[in-house]
Amino acid sequence: MLPESQTVLHTWCRQGDWNAPTVVGGRGAHLLTADGRAILDMSSLAECSNLGHQHPDLIAALRAQAGELCFVTSAWGAGPRAQLAQDLLERSGFEGGRVFFTLGGADGNEHAVKFARQAAGKPRGWIITRDRSYHGASYAAMALSGDSRTSSQADAASYRVRHVPPPYAYRCPFGTTSPEACAGAAAGSVAEAIDQEGAAEVAAVLMEPNAGTNGIVAPPDYWPALRRLTRDRRVFLIADEVMSGFGRCGEWFAWQRYGRENRPDLMTLAKGLTGAHAPLGAVVVAPEVARALEQETLMTGLTYSGHPLSCAAGVAALRAYATGGLIERSRDLGRQMYERLLELKKRQPLIGDVRGGDGLFAVVELVRDRATRAPLAPWPQMHPKLQELLREALRADVSFAARGNLILLAPPLVITPEDLARALALLERLLSRLAATLDAEVPA
Numbered sequence: 169m170l171p172e173s174q175t176v177l178h179t180w181c182r183q184g185d186w187n188a189p190t191v192v193g194g195r196g197a198h199l200l201t202a203d204g205r206a207i208l209d210m211s212s213l214a215e216c217s218n219l220g221h222q223h224p225d226l227i228a229a230l231r232a233q234a235g236e237l238c239f240v241t242s243a244w245g246a247g248p249r250a251q252l253a254q255d256l257l258e259r260s261g262f263e264g265g266r267v268f269f270t271l272g273g274a275d276g277n278e279h280a281v282k283f284a285r286q287a288a289g290k291p292r293g294w295i296i297t298r299d300r301s302y303h304g305a306s307y308a309a310m311a312l313s314g315d316s317r318t319s320s321q322a323d324a325a326s327y328r329v330r331h332v333p334p335p336y337a338y339r340c341p342f343g344t345t346s347p348e349a350c351a352g353a354a355a356g357s358v359a360e361a362i363d364q365e366g367a368a369e370v371a372a373v374l375m376e377p378n379a380g381t382n383g384i385v386a387p388p389d390y391w392p393a394l395r396r397l398t399r400d401r402r403v404f405l406i407a408d409e410v411m412s413g414f415g416r417c418g419e420w421f422a423w424q425r426y427g428r429e430n431r432p433d434l435m436t437l438a439k440g441l442t443g444a445h446a447p448l449g450a451v452v453v454a455p456e457v458a459r460a461l462e463q464e465t466l467m468t469g470l471t472y473s474g475h476p477l478s479c480a481a482g483v484a485a486l487r488a489y490a491t492g493g494l495i496e497r498s499r500d501l502g503r504q505m506y507e508r509l510l511e512l513k514k515r516q517p518l519i520g521d522v523r524g525g526d527g528l529f530a531v532v533e534l535v536r537d538r539a540t541r542a543p544l545a546p547w548p549q550m551h552p553k554l555q556e557l558l559r560e561a562l563r564a565d566v567s568f569a570a571r572g573n574l575i576l577l578a579p580p581l582v583i584t585p586e587d588l589a590r591a592l593a594l595l596e597r598l599l600s601r602l603a604a605t606l607d608a609e610v611p612a
């Protein structure tokens with residue numbers, strides 16, 4: 169067999185650079201490689217393997233479903249599809265709503281936009297999203313995203329998408345100096361964008377309520393402010409919970425921290441929905457949206473929408489989160505991880521900011537100078553020494569994820585406290601070494 173590096177196009181990397189170990193199995197928070205290593209996964213791969221790798225209940229559910237029925241299109245009914253839709257509506261407080269199944273997050277967001285526009289009777293209504301966001305890599309999802317990697321590929325305005333600045337309190341685009349003020353100013357800019365376009369022309373505001381791959385964690389006042397201002401203006405609010413859902417932020421869905429009254433009108437899911445044991449995404453719509461769509465024909469289709477194998481994995485995943493107490497576990501371990509990182513920040517001046525910690529998700533932002541907040545490398549570049557840190561960690565059998573100056577910590581919710589402590593101790597050692605080599609670079 170030819171090596172994969174010669175036959176496969178790989179995501180998010182220069183093709184000639186791809187040189188990763190082959191994974192042949194998994195166990196809990198560890199990936200098992202072809203050369204016999206057990207690598208501790210501190211990012212749940214793409215922040216998706218919330219249940220850990222090869223969860224036995226998921227494997228059993230997939231086996232059972234494969235023996236019964238692998239596939240039928242959504243022109244026909246399928247038991248696991250109906251069950252998963254009901255479970256999701258009940259879990260999320262969207263009872264009376266409906267679920268549309270997609271294959272992942274990007275097509276989930278595209279369909280959420282489609283349904284919001286159709287339900288609002290605004291077929292080309294504007295969608296407000298923010299800079300430093302990520303909603304997927306298909307064309308409309310790139311237009312929705314405020315992501316430096318893909319922004320040149322899709323002209324947002326031609327998709328009727330308008331971006332506003334993010335609630336990035338550490339480097340507030342509005343020049344404020346507190347998280348509350350930054351959240352207020354950022355929410356204000358959403359209201360302003362709607363008012364400028366005219367509320368009748370705006371279909372929805374689409375935002376990540378908490379965790380995101382661009383490392384923004386909105387201050388707590390932001391989401392309730394978005395809910396208020398969209399409700400006042402009769403514009404739908406869509407939560408992209410693709411990354412933040414299923415315990416990642418200490419709740420089933422991140423918006424739930426703000427209570428029922430702050431429920432969005434639509435919510436998109438993927439990743440943790442099956443704990444990545446099978447590809448699946450979903451758009452969950454509130455009863456009001458479902459009612460508006462009831463007499464409408466949905467001009468859309470995905471051959472694999474509501475695939476029975478994936479839905480069976482989803483049903484088993486929801487059960488596994490509940491029976492394993494994994495949402496609460498994420499909240500508890502997430503708090504410990506966050507406190508540990510704050511301690512680390514006291515000792516390590518290379519750390520400018522630590523955010524997150526509502527569940528097992530935290531962002532560590534590295535700076536060259538804490539007083540001036542000068543970034544380690546200009547965004548979105550990654551300093552070569554940080555790349556070396558990641559390679560060094562992998563040599564010690566721990567896999568960390570990083571973007572630019574950000575280390576994103578998002579281990580599987582099943583990680584043991586001992587493994588978590590070991591990974592954080594390694595991170596501290598490697599950051600100290602990185603700081604020492606940077607100091608040595610300063611000319612005498």
Ligand SMILES: Cc1ncc(COP(=O)(O)O)c(C=O)c1O
Nearest residue numbers: 272273274302303304410411438
């Ligand atoms: C918040 C968010 N939305 C959407 C997506 C896209 O999901 P997918 O890769 O399944 O298309 C991602 C993926 O990282 C994400 O983090």
